[in-house]
Amino acid sequence: MARARGDSLEHELISAGGASLRMHWNKGVARRRIEEGHWDVVVLQEQSTLPVKNAARMHENVRLFIEPIESAGAKPALYLTWARRNAPGAQQLITDAYRSIARETGALLIPAGVAWEHFQRQHPTPVLHDRDLSHPTPAGSYLAACVCFAVLFGQSPVGLEADIPGVSERELRLLQEAATAI
Numbered sequence: 001m002a003r004a005r006g007d008s009l010e011h012e013l014i015s016a017g018g019a020s021l022r023m024h025w026n027k028g029v030a031r032r033r034i035e036e037g038h039w040d041v042v043v044l045q046e047q048s049t050l051p052v053k054n055a056a057r058m059h060e061n062v063r064l065f066i067e068p069i070e071s072a073g074a075k076p077a078l079y080l081t082w083a084r085r086n087a088p089g090a091q092q093l094i095t096d097a098y099r100s101i102a103r104e105t106g107a108l109l110i111p112a113g114v115a116w117e118h119f120q121r122q123h124p125t126p127v128l129h130d131r132d133l134s135h136p137t138p139a140g141s142y143l144a145a146c147v148c149f150a151v152l153f154g155q156s157p158v159g160l161e162a163d164i165p166g167v168s169e170r171e172l173r174l175l176q177e178a179a180t181a182i
Helices: 021-027 029-036 055-071 090-105 112-122 138-153 169-180
Strands: 041-044 075-079 108-110
Touching: 021 029, 021 055, 029 055, 041 055, 055 075, 055 090, 075 090, 075 138, 090 108, 090 112, 108 138, 112 138, 112 169, 138 169
Parallel strands: 041 075, 075 108
Antiparallel strands: none
């Protein structure tokens, strides 16, 4: 998306399935890369159920990273995730947890879960959740990427060409528009 708009994006992913931010902090790899890197933005995503189960703990975990990110000259950003398909009521808890810590810390907020919630209320297809009811389908990943692009680059993804298997041009346009409607 960035390249299509004449921008560039360099990124590095540090992840471990099911890991909380606290686990990443304790392991030390993410903290070292933040301190070593020349990042503009560092995006943090908490383990998917922690904002619902223990928002206070999630906030503690985010706070661990804020000072190192800012000391390295980067802006912290929080990737607000989506509720599991079989627990849509959890979205409000997830949203509230991310919004409150973003306000407290001044972090950017990437509201992918909010975009998912709005999209699913209005459109039965494409389906955003994979069969496990948690992870994204290609369409769900694309919507999240559109939200990231809109927040990080301050530009609308509407009109960008994309080829997402199983997603029609009409659906791509709806996903792009959903990313900018929140």
